[in-house]
Amino acid sequence: MEPLEEKQEPNLLIDRRKFFKLLGGGLAVAFVLEDIFALAGESVTPTSALPANQVGAWIHISEDGTISVFTGKVEVGQNIRTSLSQLVAEELHVPLDSIKMIMGDTDLVPYDAGTFGSRSTPQMGTQLRKAAATARQALLDMAAKNWKTDSKTLKTEAGFISDSNGKKISFGQLTQGQQIILPIADQVSLSSSKDWKIAGKTIPKVNGRSFITGSHKYVSDMKLPEMLHGKILRAPSYEAKLVDVDLAAAKAMAGVIVVQEGDFVGVAASTVHLAEKALQSIKAKWEESEQPSRSEIFDYLVKNARNGKKEANADIVQSMASAELKHSAKYNIDYIAHVPLEPRAGLAQWTDGKLTVWTGTQRPFGVKQDLVNALNLPPDKVRVIMPDTGSGYGGKHSAEAALEAARLAKAAKKPVKVVWTRKEEFTWAYFRPAGVIEVNAGFKKDGSINAWKFDNYNSGNAGINTQYRIANQQNSYIPSKTPLKQGSYRGLASTANVFARESHIADMARMVDIDQLEFRLKNTDNDRLKAVLTAAAKSFNWSSKPPAGRGYGIACGFEKGGYVATCAEVEVLANKSVKIIRLTEAFECGAIVNPHHLENQILGGIVQGLGGALFEAIDFEKGKILNPSLSAYRVPRFKDMPKIEMVMLNRTDLPSAGAGEAPIVGVAPAIRNAILDATGTGLTVLPLLPTGKLA
Amino acid sequence: MRLNINGKAHEVAVEAGVDLLSVLRDYLDLTGSKYGCGEGSCGACTVHIDGKPVRSCVIPAASVTRKSITTIEGLEVNGSLHTVQQAFLKADPFQCSYCASGMIMSAAALLKTNPSPSEEEIITAMNGNICRCGTYPNIIKAIQLASANK
Structure with missing residues (x-):
């Protein structure tokens, strides 16, 4: 099954007006084909797909000096939220705490195949360093133009540009009133790792406090107004087919939503307890098939x-x-099993025909595509958001909980959260x-x-x-x-x-x-x-x-x-x-x-x-x-x-x-x-x- | 039922038999305590009941109505972190951190009864807590740092 097939997102839209509406004015540096922004249009589509293996990212410097870094990579404990921030801070010459990482939100970040295969540091890290270095050079050029001097006489430090006479301007001040998008300069020169001051150093997790106080919201912790809890009917064994199901008792329970679509049967209710009771009331008949056992597995694989x-x-x-x-x-x-300590979780909400799903996945865009396919939706009607998640180890590539929550939420017309039990994680993951x-x-x-x-x-x-x-x-x-x-x-x-x-x-x-x-x-x-x-x-x-x-x-x-x-x-x-x-x-x-x-x-x-x-x-x-x-x-x-x-x-x-x-x-x-x-x-x-x- | 959590009384309408962890998380939105196994095997749901570490996923909420319950949210007093939290923040031991609340609650309970535990004693006391990211040696260092702080 590996490597998992990655489909190229066919519809990568960069909408300039939306971009700055979201972020305010400023300077943005994005990885795009050179000609994209040459077009005057408000919304442009790359005429050809991004080069294979190329990763997208962008950096935005706002008028208040906040540096927003947009990447499709996600945090599952490997601490790239911290290390990627370090690399950007190093190249851009800004303090680490001025950086805000926006990760794994398919409406905000450029397409990314996923966080696996040890690619974040070599590929995304390099991309972001180039973006940051491009931005720094652009800021130098802007200051040089304002001050009518040569940019080579200026230096950048801690988010400021200064000249040899001590004249200073902050990056934020420089970008005020601007709406500039620059492509990442592929040939931009990067710092030598021998000279690193912020990168290369031990820096604690940038959002460490939220974890040791218990305040970080993993998907399984999230709650939306009117949210229901979902439970799914599981087969007694692999490949079992649902022959007959009696949902009458569950449907008769007050406040319980019951959904059946083929072999998918699920319930949603205001408490997990009620959802479990409803699930237990369902009488299902399954047709099980012959399946091999562990005792014969090695012969079986060879045969x-x-x-x-x-x-x-x-x-x-x-x-x-x-x-x-x-x-x-x-x-x-x-x-063997991955056993991520946080089992799979998905929280789905439908608003005016648009589906938003929060889920712990190493492939937010892959999950988005799976939802688009399974629910037959246009791509712009699905958004997947991945908050920092309770680990993956290669085990959270798939969309199960996200899709289950989406199906239930659609029927319930309310947000639904599905959190797998440990038994489900052991049985129905991979x-x-x-x-x-x-x-x-x-x-x-x-x-x-x-x-x-x-x-x-x-x-x-x-x-x-x-x-x-x-x-x-x-x-x-x-x-x-x-x-x-x-x-x-x-x-x-x-x-x-x-x-x-x-x-x-x-x-x-x-x-x-x-x-x-x-x-x-x-x-x-x-x-x-x-x-x-x-x-x-x-x-x-x-x-x-x-x-x-x-x-x-x-x-x-x-x-x-x-x-x-x-x-x-x-x-x-x-x-x-x-x-x-x-x-x-x-x-x-x-x-x-x-x-x-x-x-x-x-x-x-x-x-x-x-x-x-x-x-x-x-x-x-x-x-x-x-x-x-x-x-x-x-x-x-x-x-x-x-x-x-x-x-x-x-x-x-x-x-x-x-x-x-x-x-x-x-x-x-x-x-x-x-x-x-x-x-x-x-x-x-x-x-x-x-x-x-x-x- | 009435539960005394982090020094505050909470009145909750809960069906009989519901475990304490579900009440904390789903009814009171105290989501710092985590679900990891549902059978008391991983320690992610550890809270203090009358000062002792307890796996809240296997305790019926109804059985602790007269007790004093402390969760990770209650360790911080007036915005200042508990000694153990301070040490963990400094030592930065974790990866995904999903086990963090349970680890910190177990460690805080240990240091309350044994302010300077040996490495052996730390291992014994913490063995019921799983960190699937495998940061155990770092966690031991963090606990030692907290113990030295006392």
Whole structure:
């Protein structure tokens, strides 16, 4: 299912009059094709679509000096509201607190495909820096014109322009009475990250106070006048068809709205309690169908592979045949759940035929499109707004709760909020794909690798290419039929692919009696990878001998411009239970924008990786989830924390990349390889230790 | 029923059996306490009842009518943040922050009975609170900062 298809918003309107009506006068800098604003019209449509992968953003400097930054990126805890503000403040030379971020509101911000794939920092960050630098140059030019001087003699600082005689004017004063829109100058020169004063520094969450006082309104907290609460009738198992439904009792309840559209049945009432009572009164007959269970899932994925497996090409066959040593293994990866602590929520309101939905999603424009399609509405009749949301981890791309709320609100003629229960979130959202990975390698006694065949059933392509120098390699992703709904996850399939590859590499190193770190360094030419491996090993004290009963493991990978190496120390007790003693992770993603928040992203990746490595797994039987609760599905807690050490390499000479994904990938294989080191047993199934013990 | 919340009496008309968290959130618009699991497993809904940390999602509102209930909204007194909130603001531990209210309420309850807890004691006291973003080590640091402030 990944990568998720992104449709280009066909109707990107920039309405100049509306723009300034909304914002007041001032100076705006937008990413647009050069010729758009050359047209005199009030409302213009780009004649061609925005270039692929290009992101839109704009910055507005108002007459009171407020800097508004409009971006389709959204905040789910990765702290881009803060880091993007830092980048704009840095380039524009304004105080951080003069910046207001307007994020993820489809009526106000330019089209954006979504917040995923670690794109916010490299793409949106760069775009906003260019917009800010363009604005700063324009302000300098305006001041120079006013003062009849050369802009090169002027300087900008903290929202003011001054000349060498101390004459000063604020950005806001300069833009008074103006209505100027400028395109982002693609060639504008940007600050060097070595000279950063605001960016590159640890700055606390810009809206931190609203979270620690409980005053921030997540979608699930929002309330509108006359709002009703919605509940949806759920099928007893996947793919079950609604055969018959008796709504009479629910309809007879005072103050209850009942909606049925095909298999969609929902109710809305003034309290959740009443909505639940109405839902319980509904008698439904379902026709269930045969569904596979977890016990057979790995065979099922291989049997149901679309197109079948690619045969080894002639080079692979030949190099495998002539290899001094061979190693083959099969790795199985369970489905796991994202478990965002805030379950899906949608609040819908219809006003004069226009639908507004507040919902926690990583794809506000994607959700808008889904609503447009499902409800058959013109695009300008749908607005999606995304307040800062209780996390996503790749799990909040879809529109379910938004659509459910919209349907109920339409029938109720009142705003309706739908907040999923934990059980619904576990059952009706989507999962990280399960997968089966077959790896066959041929190598020499000196540790060089001749042949590598890597076949991944179902989990996906991300991270499938090796970082190693291998003469003949063939890496394939073989899509299969999935009994559970699956989709994006932090790092996508790289959690699975890196696990299989790095496990296999550790086994091979062991077979030729070469140290795990040395084997990796020997087989890669990638300097950035070598740097994180070396940094992690140094900080971990890799060259020391593990104490009795303990083992060391290492793993590395790269994803979305981030390079990561993870070292693990485990202890295996006499009763075969395994304790993770410590993890050291080195990470490099170019120039660091906010050290503390980068550390939080790395830490988040490590801890989430720990759950998937050790015990997280979705259990299911015949189309039903067997562990749809936080008491049954175990996620990492305080007591599960090993000692965690993070080493951040700051490459100020490289552009900043994202950090939401790569830091998760090394955790599982590093732990697995430490267990191998301690016991000689190479585990091949994720999660590694569902019972906490080795078999 | 009559509930004493954050030092104020609230009269609410609630059906029998409704949990305290729903009353706080849906009837009184005190939405700082969060729903995370509905079974007392994640701690996002933690409030203080007579000073003790309690999972409000599994407590019937009717059972606490004679008690003193404090929510995250009641920690701030006359616009000044509670010591624990101050420490959390400074330490900036969170990512999405959906767990923040519950973490702060659990931490405040711990420090009230044990002003200088060891790391071990913090972990034991906080283990019922889930941060899915995985910021646990930062939260421990924030609690230590709050404890040093005392």
